[in-house]
Amino acid sequence: MHKFEEKTIKSEKIFEGKVVRLQIDEVELPNGKSAKREIIKHPGAVAILAITPDNKIILVDQFRKPMDRALVEIPAGKLEPGEKPEITAIRELEEETGYACEELELINSFYTSPGFADELIHLYLAKGLKKLDHPKSADEDEFVELLEVTLDEAIQLIQEKKIYDAKTLYAIQYLQLKEALKTHE
Structure with missing residues (x-):
């Protein structure tokens, strides 16, 4: 585990297309606060x-x-x-x-x-x-x-x-x- 790792609290799928998927993750930051991350998932x-x-x-x-x-x-x-x-x-x-x-x-x-x-x-x-x-x-x-x-x-x-x-x-x-x-x- 990295000292700055962000723990996923919840993940919401926003869009799923032919090539990519968009999700918004709510994460817990190393300082205990939370933030949102927009993430594109790609098959490689x-x-x-x-x-x-x-x-x-x-x-x-x-x-x-x-x-x-x-x-x-x-x-x-x-x-x-x-x-x-x-x-x-x-x-x-x-x-x-x-x-x-x-x-x-x-x-x-x-x-x-x-x-x-x-x-x-x-x-x-x-x-x-x-x-x-x-x-x-x-x-x-x-x-x-x-x-x-x-x-x-x-x-x-x-x-x-x-x-x-x-x-x-x-x-x-x-x-x-x-x-x-x-x-x-």
Whole structure:
């Protein structure tokens, strides 16, 4: 138990949608007072840093309604009930990009917005990519354009604020660090 732990007194479900659930928890604070916490419950997600045999990063350009603009991102998707993250990663890679991979390695898992949401993203590195002749189709409400870029081009997309989401920034910085470590060996 952490010294600043908040004990839940009661929890009220406000909304349950296709992807998220909103609840309001009344909590007892460490000083004995109470407070309310608005919490988004999310099933979790995967993100895939997919690298082609010629060392290009596969990205998807898609419109994101919450920001009311298009973003360039690494492929990603939410976990289905009971699905292991690595299975979700393989499925999402195929559905969004038309690729399969020979090697899938977990880079790290991280919370996206721990102040109000419990979404946990599992970031994978996919190598040994092969274009599939008949890939699974993407979700019917998902429209993406595939991009293949170098690390330098990805950094340019960051500077242009076309890459502007945390998971993709994290993945690109991971690659930059990996490259920097290689040059210092």
